[in-house]
Amino acid sequence: MGLIQGACRLLVVFAVVFREGLLSPLEGKEAWNYVEVRDGAHMFWWLYYADNQSAGYKDLPLVMWLQGGPGGSGSGFGNFEEIGPLNRDLEPRKSSWVQAASVLFVDNPVGTGFSYTERSDGYATNVAMVSSDMLVLLGHFFAEKPEFQNVPFYIFSESYGGKMAAAISLDLTKAIAQGTVKCNFAGVALGDSWISPLDSVMTWGPYLYTTSLLDDNGLSEVTSAAEEVKKAVEQQQFEKATELWSMAETAVEQNTNGVNFYNILTQEPDDKRVSTSGENFMTLQIRRHIRPLHRQSLSELMNGPIKKKLGIIPQNVTWGGQAEEVFSNMAGDFMKPVVDVVDQLLSAGVNVTVYNGQLDLIVDTMGQELWVKRLKWEGLPRFNALRWSALDDPGAQGVTGAFCKNYKNFAFYWILRAGHMIPSDQGPMALQMMRMITQQV
Secondary structure: OOHHHHHHHHHHHHHHHHHHHHOOOOOOOOEEEEEEEEEEEEEEEEEEEEEOOOEEEHHEEEEEEOOOOOOOHHHHHHHHHOOOOOOOOEEOOOOHHHOOOOEEEEEEOOOOOEEEOOOOOOOOHHHHHHHHHHHHHHHHHHOOHHOOOOEEEEEEEHHHHHHHHHHHHHHHHHHHHHHOOEEHHHHHEEEOOOOOHHHHHHHHHHHHHOOOOOOOHHHHHHHHHHHHHHHHHOOOOHHHHHHHHHHHHOOOOHHHOOOOOOOOOOOOOOOHOOOOOOHHHHHHHHHHHHHOOOOOOHHHHHHHHHHHHHHOOOOOOOOOOOOHHHHHHHOOOOOOHHHHHHHHHHOOOEEEEEEEEEEOOOOOOHHHHHHHHHOOOOOOHHHHHHHOEEEOOOEEEEEEEEEEEEEEOOEEEOOOOOOHHHHHHHHHHHHHHHHHHOOOO
């Protein structure tokens, strides 16, 4: 499609949407605002009230969605590419989570999406800082929206968002006990989550080898690169580990002819593959993992009609404009595991769910199962002894869509035919899973 044709098509779509009122504020259907979480650090949130014909929003859960990266925008990617009421073409999404829950998108860490910092030192540098900022936002949100204080509140996450979600959940549990945040926290769901980075990296080779995407020589090279990452992590050299992680990804790309880290059954066209020549590792990783979440068509949507609709975004703030700084400032924290945080959540009685896509490479299921088996949680032996249950895919009659098992306050979902972005790859199955986790079925 030519640029002029594409622009005309977008104008037609936007005209229709404006005419139907979908891009105007809908009273009782949406809300959004900023919270200044630190001096000069502003975080943006966007709420969709549950839209269900048989139940009011107060009778349905509230789900907060956290995107990955760090630097990926929930208000953009999670909203228009995965679970929001409209897709990127502003057409209604049949598998939108808004039909079963109120959905809160938060652009975090500071600098992500429409969130922004006025100061160069305003970016978060670790998950503790990310969590502290989020607790400020949640305190303001539940004070501003007291009607949600008694509604079951769940945190759902994807990728690096899972690492942040674990830390946020633990701090939120403490804040509720102390009375500094008033909400009915009901659980956290960690989707394809960067909980134990090293377990992911160390299983890339075996996973690709068993799926016929590496030969013996390739397996040897990828394994060797992964071992270097392991050495750096064991020596607590986490910035070096992040750099070596980038080199391990390069070894994977070179030996698989450019496999897609987010879904092993797809491959980037030659003209869109990331070049590894002449770039430092940080620039390379930003191109691999941040820019795909800010593809041009989505950026045009967010910085055009969506920014106009919201009406509160400062003129000098560009959606996604600070995403690269967000990622760079978190480099020293990137490869640190948070398995101990998950253990603390389970011990505190918090409902924890792990879910993973069968076709994901960047956070493969093999790696997830490794760290889960190392949990110190007292219920783990009983959990491990259980057989999983098959779940029918609501989008494909007679087809198994997932397997799951749960014991007490821990559950695991294996989502079939899905990569890293499960709601995008298997929308109906993801919606069904969300309903099960939030105890609606």
